[in-house]
Amino acid sequence: MAVASLIHQYQIFCYSNPKPHFHSSIKTRTTQWCLNTIPNSSTAHKIARFSFICCTSSSPPPDTASQTPESCVNSGLSLFSKGRVREALIQFDTALSLNPNTMEAQAALYNKACCHAYRGEGKLAAECLRTALKDYNLKFGTILNDPDLASFRALPEFKELQEEARLGGEDIGDSFRRDLKLISEVQAPFRGIRRFFYIAFAAAAGISTFFTLPRLLRAIQGGEGAPDLLETAGNGAVNIGGIVILVALFLWDNKKEEEQLAQISRDETLSRLxxxxxxxxxxxxxxxxxxxxxxxxxxxxxxxxxxxxxxxxxxxxxxxxxxxxxxxxxxxxxxxxxxxxxxxxxxxxxxxxxxxxxxxxxxxxxxxxxxxxxxxxxxxxxxxxxxxxxxxxxxxxxxxxxxxxxxxxxxxxxxxxxxxxxxxxxxxxxxxxxxxxxxxxxxxxxx
The missing domain is CATH 3.40.30 (Glutaredoxin)
Structure with a gap:
């Protein structure tokens, strides 16, 4: 199970059933601090102190007016650690309905996804993670690293989610694709330079073709001072042929990049097995x-x-x-x-x-x-x-x-x-x- 911690970006800790434990699942570059936790720079890892709000059948439900997103997330974690997954889901849904900030919403959605994964509800888990990736800056590497989501990563819904993240877009965000592109640029450092020259030479050939067309029309019409038809047609053919070749090379390079990104994504998944x-x-x-x-x-x-x-x-x-x-x-x-x-x-x-x-x-x-x-x-x-x-x-x-x-x-x-x-x-x-x-x-x- 995971709970968001407030850092310069964020940190997620996880609980596992039946015995809760938490661990770091993403890298951070700055001091980490968690919900209900005061930063302490003297320690390498800051352990969160949670204020749990527990509900039992013998006690009355907590006053909803006094609930906060943070308390609901902590209460959900407590319930889950006791195996009460359905009640934990209710707490996470309540946290999302109380106008949470970015980190609280991210924690609630991620924990909710873990609950759905525990219940074998792959589609619901994927929807929660998709929302967290798109709207609340969840890193896809967190999903790859978390052993608590091992069962979800074996489902077709994870493969679909990973493919969406690799392609990027409005539905899921571009953070994972940006990370893949950085690795791709290291492995193929001259691809950007090649693309620049493809575009530059294609633009030059296009401009040359633009000026060649009027000369070609004059050559076809003939008359005094008209340019040579074969020479003008040859120039136009060279320019058009160059544009076609350069566009084909550009598209081929794009295809190779997508194949490389897919391979890098598979390598990243392999490394976390x-x-x-x-x-x-x-x-x-x-x-x-x-x-x-x-x-x-x-x-x-x-x-x-x-x-x-x-x-x-x-x-x-x-x-x-x-x-x-x-x-x-x-x-x-x-x-x-x-x-x-x-x-x-x-x-x-x-x-x-x-x-x-x-x-x-x-x-x-x-x-x-x-x-x-x-x-x-x-x-x-x-x-x-x-x-x-x-x-x-x-x-x-x-x-x-x-x-x-x-x-x-x-x-x-x-x-x-x-x-x-x-x-x-x-x-x-x-x-x-x-x-x-x-x-x-x-x-x-x-x-």
């Missing part, structure tokens, strides 16, 4: 950057099991290259028993989730923490929230022109991007020849 290490610690894939080369094996149980057995023969060499196997079984999410509806993994996974997010990313920069994480990485990891993994793999298959649901493998680079993928299961000997050892110079350049 959770997995459980051999030590039972739950981390996000982004936390393994520079320390492991994940190899995702997706397919039928028999096929994946056979590939894992073959990999055991080359275990030592694969470990020298930082390979971490992540098996994903098609349809396993339907076959697995459901421990709870919504909000991601089991209670054991939830207990490990506070390490996910901005707090961990800061600690992960230290050599000590990276060394500890590297020591925990073994040969195999378990995919947490298989539905999220399966949805991402099938989206990647569509982008590569592969029929969704086929057996595939995906090899990631040390920096977290997709190195290559293929149908079936990998040839481990070929992978050993292809991947350099972790202490090799090429591996250091890959980070």
């Amino acid at each position: 959770p997995l459980r290490l051999s030590t039972n610690r739950v981390v996000e894939l982004v936390q393994l950057r520079d320390t492991a080369r994940p190899v995702i094996l997706a397919g039928k149980r028999e096929t994946v099991f056979m590939a894992m057995q073959k990999a055991e023969r080359f275990r030592t060499e694969l470990l020298r290259r930082g390979v971490l196997l992540i098996p994903v079984i098609w349809g396993e999410v339907e076959a697995a028993p459901v421990e709870k509806k919504g909000f991601g993994g089991s209670a054991k996974a939830a207990a490990a989730l506070p390490s996910i997010g901005d707090d961990f990313e800061k600690r992960a920069q230290s050599i000590t923490t990276k060394s500890k994480l590297q020591a925990e990485i073994r040969f195999k990891a378990e995919a947490v929230s298989p539905a999220e993994w399966e949805r991402w793999i099938k989206d990647q298959q569509k982008s590569e022109g592969v029929t969704p649901g086929e057996d595939v493998y995906i090899i990631l680079r040390l920096d977290g991007r997709v190195r290559r993928s293929g149908k079936g299961m990998p040839d481990w000997q070929q992978i050993i020849q292809e991947l350099p050892a972790m202490d090799n110079l090429l591996s250091k350049l890959e980070k």
